[in-house]
Amino acid sequence: MPDAAPELACPAPFAAYDRVVLAHGGGGRAMRSLIERVFVAAFENPWLRDLHDGALLHPPPGPLAFTTDTFTVQPLFFPGGDIGSLAVHGTVNDLAMCGARPLYLSAGFVLEEGLPLADLSRVAASMARAAREAGVNIVTGDTTVVERGHGDGVFINTAGVGAVVARQPITARRVLPGDAVLLSGPVGDHAMAVLALREGLAIQTDLASDSACVAAPVLALLGAGLDLHCLRDPTRGGLAAALNEIAAAAGVAVAIDEPRVPVRPAVADASELLGLDPLHLACEGRFVAFLPASEAPAALDALAPFPVCAGATVIGRVTGPAPRGLVVARGALGGERVLDMLSGEQFPRIC
Amino acid sequence: MPDAAPELACPAPFAAYDRVVLAHGGGGRAMRSLIERVFVAAFENPWLRDLHDGALLHPPPGPLAFTTDTFTVQPLFFPGGDIGSLAVHGTVNDLAMCGARPLYLSAGFVLEEGLPLADLSRVAASMARAAREAGVNIVTGDTTVVERGHGDGVFINTAGVGAVVARQPITARRVLPGDAVLLSGPVGDHAMAVLALREGLAIQTDLASDSACVAAPVLALLGAGLDLHCLRDPTRGGLAAALNEIAAAAGVAVAIDEPRVPVRPAVADASELLGLDPLHLACEGRFVAFLPASEAPAALDALAPFPVCAGATVIGRVTGPAPRGLVVARGALGGERVLDMLSGEQFPRIC
Secondary structure (H helix, E strand, O other): OOOOOOOOOOOOHHHHOOEOOHHHHOOOHHHHHHHHHHHHHHHOOHHHHHOOOOEEEOOOOOOEEEEEEEEOOOOOEEOOEEHHHHHHHHHHHHHHHOOEEEEEEEEEEEEEOOOEHHHHHHHHHHHHHHHHHHOOEEEEEEEEEEOOOOOOOEEEEEEEEEEEOOOOOOOHHHOOOOEEEEEOOOOOHHHHHHHHHHHOOHHHHHOOOOOOOOHHHHHHHHHOOOOOOEEEOOOOOHHHHHHHHHHHHHOOEEEEEHHHOOOOHHHHHHHHHHOOOHHHOOOOOOOEEEEEHHHHHHHHHHHOOOHHHOOOEEEEEEEEOOOOOOEEEEOOOOOEEEOOOOOOOOOOOOO | OOOOOOOOOOOOHHHHOOEOOHHHHOOOHHHHHHHHHHHHHHHOOHHHHHOOOOEEEOOOOOOEEEEEEEEOOOOOEEOOEEHHHHHHHHHHHHHHHOOEEEEEEEEEEEEEOOOEHHHHHHHHHHHHHHHHHHOOEEEEEEEEEEOOOOOOOEEEEEEEEEEEOOOOOOOHHHOOOOEEEEEOOOOOHHHHHHHHHHHOOHHHHHOOOOOOOOHHHHHHHHHOOOOOOEEEOOOOOHHHHHHHHHHHHHOOEEEEEHHHOOOOHHHHHHHHHHOOOHHHOOOOOOOEEEEEHHHHHHHHHHHOOOHHHOOOEEEEEEEEOOOOOOEEEEOOOOOEEEOOOOOOOOOOOOO
16 A cells, blocks of 8 residues: 555546556556555555555564465355455464464455456455454555456455564474364365355355454463464365474374364265365364363363354374374274375365 | 475475476475475575464564565566566565665465466575565565466565664655655666567667665665655656655645656667656666755765665755645756656556
8 A cells, every 4th residue: 555645636537447457556546546445445544544655563572473375265255254354364363373463464466457346345345344353454555457367356465463472482393292282163164165156066055164363262372371382274275284284394193083173064065075075175264273281171261252263172182203294083983094185286266 | 485394294296397286376295395495495594494374573673664565577587687576676675665674575476377387486586686685584475376367477475574764754744845856866767678578679678677675775874864754666657656646645846857867868768769758667776765955965975885876866856835746847948847647557567
């Protein structure tokens, strides 16, 4: 949002358009008008009105977390959210996974010529709402336009800055044999809601994305003095990828009890229909926490007040230092299978 | 760059590909491999190896600047730079325009299926080199892949965090009648180099982008104790847009002496050929500074040691509080014209 000066007289050609045109990215009056009428109006905060090429921040003293994510989900709107709310949740959750309180976001938009401005306004309003709920401000931004056929509606990058409140580093390097693996809620809702919509599945009426901010429950865990070793939100690649990444980085073996992993009936049904494993499906409002097993009951108590963590439960534990990086899932009948991460992509553009 | 764990055993399918495939964005082994072999290898720093969903920063005490920009330039490689160096220069320069020392960058990539991996590696190497020269680290990142025909090679978002060193705010609100308008070097090189390449102009051999980091000279101005009122890099919309934005936001009138604005002969020739005004052409390694006229000579002295500021000169001044927001350009023969900002886009995808 460079140069979002309120004093700027703008004989705005904005009203003349109902779709994004190349002029909206050109650095001239049309771009100024788009930024003021869509973004500054929606994100309403002193930073956007105040400065030019960047925002001036006064974070609290101490270490900061910094993260970025780009969102290209297709379709832009889906049950339970849209690309705007997703772009906020994804980045504030990544900050929370660093043990940080999210403070500030940037937003970079790549708009495709022809995008209806009504859609863009709806996305901006959704971002603003999600940011408000997460307690963050979108303080700086950028808009660029690509020709029709060289983008896809809108892509959104958000970068985030947060204040680290964890007293110990939250990292796979602190994961130890004996740690409990806690999951904050049912898995697979986000990916399945988007997929069902895309594929036109009849079951889609029962499906909605779990896209949500999980910073407050993570801060509650830290506030309760719990010694969180590692946190991860199971987005692309799902729970299986998150556990494999941590097991590999920590150099430990992990076992989960598959029947303890909560999966909603509609997600389970759709997974069966499509031949998919819910453990590989992306979530956008869940996290896994590795912490000393003795602290798991207190952690579940701390999460209890948060609706976004309904269904939180201990799903497994770190079984030992070897086999290094191996994740196994124990079935209801006692059988075990190796829970690998996938090589590639089940579905593109899920987030 | 989530989860860039060096310990991660990766029976990498990377070598099997010479182009980006959808699997490279899927959150599985292929994505991991791409991130490690291209980005972590090029950007080489402790942050990328150390953390998962974000980087842990320890900035100096005091206010920070935060900014973002997305780059979609076409073609990806041009004389004097490429989308990678541009993505670094654009964001570190925006931080400098806030009176800040650039410290950390994030990088978010939208890759189109089919992009040659050799091109991506070349872009990453160029980003790494530009970051090193600017004294910043690329500490966190993200990669997403869109299907062929839904993107265009590679789009790059960079967000940046810098430490504000200016003791007074750098903002149009501090611009005063009587201020000198200083320009750091010739205008129009970047836009004209990209355009000439795109249009296949014969003159293109004499043209090269001015894409460069201007943080060091800005810090030198601040270090010399000069009272910079406002800074702006004339990117999209060129010098004309930068001056109009500041004049409007400050509520003042500005006049420049057009013959004093340096324009290289090749840029002037190509502009004439194409019927373009160099004052509307984007630069990527220039800035304008508004400061008390009495301090202008000291500012030029401070810029003298920097090759990137060769040609720096005072081009005009703030003539008064009215007509509010008006920018005029005085010609060689004494005539005046209103230097407006353009309504829309001369050329899309110039940065």
